[in-house]
Amino acid sequence: MRIWKLGFVICVWFLLFAVESCLCRFMVENINLKVTSSSEDLKGSYKCALANFGIPRYGGTLRGLVKYPKENQEACNNFTDVSFKPDNPGALPVFLLVDRGGCYFTNKAWNAQNAGVAAILVTHETDDLITMDMPEHDPNATYLQNLTLSSVFITHSLGVSLKKELEKPNPILVTLDWTEALPHPDERVEYEFWTNTNDECGLKCDNQLNFVKTFKKVAQTLEQNGDTRFTPHYITWYCPEEYTSSDKCKSQCINHGRYCAPDPEEDFSKGYTGKEVVVQNLIQACFYKVANESGKPWLWWDYVTDFSTRCQMKEHKYDQECAHEVIKSFGVDTKKIDECVGDTTADTENAVLKAEQHAQIGSGTRGDVTIQPTVVINNRQYRGRLDNKAVLKAICSGFKEGTEPALCLSYEIETNECLVDNGGCWSDKVTNITACKDTFRGKVCECPVVNGVKFVGDGYTHCEASAALRCQVNNGGCWEGSKEGRNYTACIGDHTKGCECPSGFKGDGVNSCEDIDECKEKKACQCSKCKCKNTWGSYECNCAANLFYLKEHDICISAKDVNTSDGWGFAWVFFGLIAIGVVGYIFYKYRVRRYMDSEIRAIMAQYMPLDGEVEVPVTRSHGDI
Incomplete structure (x- = not known):
């Protein structure tokens, strides 16, 4: 009851310095208590008040079976002859239901903790929840340093319903949920x-x-x-x-x-x-x-x-x-x-x-x-x-x-659920890419972003890379290979999806792409004077003597013919350019010369008669000297 005395005093203080506060608003912090296995009437979610002692499990949950002791129902004494520890490592822990009264809340929790209980549910005398606090003056309070038990306060009506249900042989499974406490x-x-x-x-x-x-x-x-x-x-x-x-x-x-x-x-x-x-x-x-x-x-x-x-x-x-x-x-x-x-x-x-x-x-x-x-x-x-x-x-x-x-x-601080079977999320075993994302409250299955490439899918059964950069992540899930200093990939590096073996290869493009032997399959280098050699992903074609291979036409021609043809072609181009230049120069000189001659003759005609020209009289204005 010490907390109520302290709360009352502080409420008085608040009323003294805060006129706008009409009532002391002490908030009871609650979490959800879910009854998941019992009669249909009792199943559901209930509010219970957190205690201000022990170690809470914020962000997590705790599941257990409810038991009500036949004796020591207020848990004010040690449970010397009773152990509530699970019979085997896989068994559910025990949530001990106890009545209020007889001793400090912390005494009840300490006795229950020593008996192997995982949580204690203290039943109130009414349906109004309060916060259980540590005692202010307890001469034996040194045990509080080691008190870790999760403790909650439940309403009177829920306590009565649980006790009534415990009279039946069916177990009561309860989950304490702190995930939304904050x-x-x-x-x-x-x-x-x-x-x-x-x-x-x-x-x-x-x-x-x-x-x-x-x-x-x-x-x-x-x-x-x-x-x-x-x-x-x-x-x-x-x-x-x-x-x-x-x-x-x-x-x-x-x-x-x-x-x-x-x-x-x-x-x-x-x-x-x-x-x-x-x-x-x-x-x-x-x-x-x-x-x-x-x-x-x-x-x-x-x-x-x-x-x-x-x-x-x-x-x-x-x-x-x-x-x-x-x-x-x-x-x-x-x-x-x-x-x-x-x-x-x-x-x-x-x-x-x-x-x-x-x-x-x-x-x-x-x-x-x-x-x-x-x-x-x-x-x-x-x-x-x-x-x-x-x-x-x-x-x-x-x-x-x-x-x-x-x-x-x-x-x-927390258990990484992604470490066990990828938390049940999608994963790529080849690249170790997984959709499992660890959070404090647990795992979430969400397709990842790797090297700037967004994976899309439901996160549970399917995720695939999208967009133009998809070939950067595990080569888009397609085949790729390197040999003889050459690299080939079947990934199509655009916004489309799929895998296609590159030229010179055949296969599904996902699991394999095999080299095509162009020489053996007679797909290239088939001229009479050609000699074919297969390479990985391509081929080489050589011609006998001094012949030159034209890959575009798959033929061999004389190197001399190639050189002569190329030489005459170059010569004709050269002479053609010279001819165009000469004609242009003559045209240019002719037009400029005619233009200059006409201008000079016009100027000189003003000062002297020229052959074949009539003298033109010069008229002066009255202002001329």
Whole structure:
């Protein structure tokens, strides 16, 4: 019930600083539970709530047989005399149905896990689903580090129906389906991490710091490759104005009660205060802002990791001076950080923390953030243990199928179904081209694109290369061969389909093309003075003595005749060109000479009489001198 107390308190905080929020929107994250083998009345899909502990199977499914224990039905005790492990490796695992009450949810899950159960279905007392959370104060909570069991909360009515059906001899087969637990719209995942700088809050703080350290490398790799967009966040609330002068608000808040955090020790008389936690939260938020503006948002992971190691509360180094030393070690300008932090004692708003408060309020499919720490992936809240591999699986399930980065397709994260019989998809055994495409959620059968050539088909039984470049991939599935320094192919390299043996060969063009012996089949070199020699894909024809072979006419002629004929032909062409040139030159000279003579005679006639010409009088105007 601790989660409801925490949720109620945070709801009150939200109502204080968010007037537009009428009700606390805590979202219960659900997955589908499918009953696939039982009576027709029970078959179907049901909603069940994810627990905030154990290792979830985001992007995958889990199948098992439901069993209800005859004793220890609340699973609050060890199942010392009962084992629910499958009898053989091929048998289906057991999903244990248990009742609510008697102990913590995590105790039920731990006892069931030790008994060999694969998943636990906790039946609610009503049909309203809630989120099962870890206990806040459990002195024996060390087992939580090893709790991996998948746990879900089911409605009262479904629990009753399952128990009633289990009284019959027929087995009940159930599938838990996480494949659509998180949206996966495109090739980039956007996720948030709601955290806190407080390192003295017990097991949750320890888990949070360990997660940051172990997940840092993965997060930075995804961010630097552009696969994800990460944003850290910090939960705060504010005190009502009438309480800002109280010791509690002064101890836990900055900026005149606007931004507050709980006291780390829950004791206002000793240790660090909530106010100091808010300041360090603000410094980390500002560090991310400055690093993001410089194009290096992934530096946040380095800073938080180093701060948690060098500036711990238990070593009395949890202060602004230590934070500045860590900031300087990453080459980040502390002046920009200080400008972002501002005056924490002033009666003014802080833009960064004000934005954080508004971000806490849920929108769309995401409810208000009330559990800390919380990971939000594609605007949906992650549920389960804050484990680096489990969170990575959840992030990987947020990519659109076929766009997952290589990190998500490693053998440690998912099972490559294409490795077994090509996942049942089409494949070419000669070239190892396959239509099976591995994705985080499983395989898809999709005809591939190879070397720029698109294969078309259904992806399951048939794929073939298309377009002009099809001969570049496995030679279009046609025959090809090389011999005697020659290369031949039966692939038709245009937009048509099919295989055809080239000239000089015969066959189906797919499996084989055999050389045609033109000499033997008397298809060439058949003149009386010809001598035929077969070659691979062609032939050679030689003529006796000084005869020359004309392949176009399949005859042998004298080399002398060829040379004489060629010589006279060249001579006639040469003389013809000369004759044309001479005639043109004479014509040109005659026309130019006549033209020049007429012009000269006209000019000279103005100044003197010429033979055979009449003198022409020259008339002057009155203006001539």
